[in-house]
Amino acid sequence: MGRRVASAERALDAKLFARSTSGLTLTAEGEHLLESLQRVDDAVSALERRASAEQGELAGTVKVTAPESFGVAWLAPRLASFSRQHAGLQIELDPSGSVRDLGKRQAEVAVRFFRTDDKALVVRRGAELGYGLYAARSYLARYPLRGAVELAARPILGSSADDVEMAWLARLAGQAVRPIFTSPLAVALVGAARAGAGIAVLPRYLGDVEPELEHLPMPDPPHETLWLTVHRDLRATPRVRAVLDFLIAQLKSEAGALRGR
Secondary structure, three states, rough: OOOHHHHHHHHHOOOEEEEEEEEEEOOHHHHHHHHHHHHHHHHHHHHHHHHHHHHOOEEEEEEEEEEHHHHHHHHHHHHHHHHHOOEEEEEEEEOOOOOHHHHHOOOOOEOOOOOOOOEEEEEEEEEEEEEEEEEEEHHHHOOOOHHHHHHHOEEEOOOOOOOOHHHHHHHHHHHOOOOOOOOOOOHHHHHHHHOOOOEEEEEEHOOOOOOOOEOOOOOOOEEEEEEEEEOOOOOOHHHHHHHHHHHHHHHHOOHHHHHHH
């Protein structure tokens, strides 16, 4: 990296970075140049989007980004099945949960738990994901749950202490509930619940399909909105449009299972 910076400074005959023991800091010249490079980068990205949008065939790669567990457990099998129906189409799924820059085509379609206010992006409500409580049948055989008030004394498997699911659990129990095991990945909580480690807060699309788990109905379960997002320049591109239409149709047809009937 140091050699590349030095080479760039020699080629431009400008001091781009101030060096110190803590690292490199942009100089005023470097900041000015960065603004110009950003404009060039934005122009190139716009050109690439327009060129991609003019491709009329249902072929090529469509990059889809999604939240981790939803991407792995729900999206992956459905998108793979969809791509098999179109020989020239390749789906590249990124279920890392990272927010990719659609303007720079880090992804063409984003499935997100938030609605962006970026005017260059088109957003559509996809579905409502419901949550519920689950425990292994073997756990409940040993420790039956006789009501929500018992939750405070039970081993809880959840995501974090400050999310909507745990706040719901605290309301049910009438006091703060501290989970004994946490993970940002719902699929990890499924594994912990299957092992009989306790009572898990899970999205319905995961918990309801697990034969070893039993759903524990509780009042006013929380839910999250899933948003489909695409760049305005690419929404009419045939391959991108095909993926969007497929996702919209699938989410609509499975809306009941996703929300939790």
